[in-house]
Amino acid sequence: MKINNIKPGKIEQYYNQLKQNQKKTVEGSKNDQIKISSQAKGILTAKAELKNRPQIRIEKVEELKAKLEKDNYQIDSKKIAAKMLKNIK
Known part of the structure; x- marks a missing residue:
């Protein structure tokens, strides 16, 4: 059997369902x-x-924390605006 057009997040669900169905097959099939x-x-x-x-990148958090403590953290408002506009489209 070939399965097409299954979303990647659902593959595991389909795979487990197919395994269960395979176990239930009768001897004639x-x-x-x-x-x-x-x-x-x-x-x-x-x-x-x-x-x-891990969901949190500790090294990135530590780097940002150090910049904040030293008052060396620069915010690029143009990058933020560009990303906001990109998400709207």
């Missing part, structure tokens, strides 16, 4: 197979690795 593409397996692997990574 032992020829059914499930094939997960290498791309889908890669997405599952990447998703698992992302869960193990």
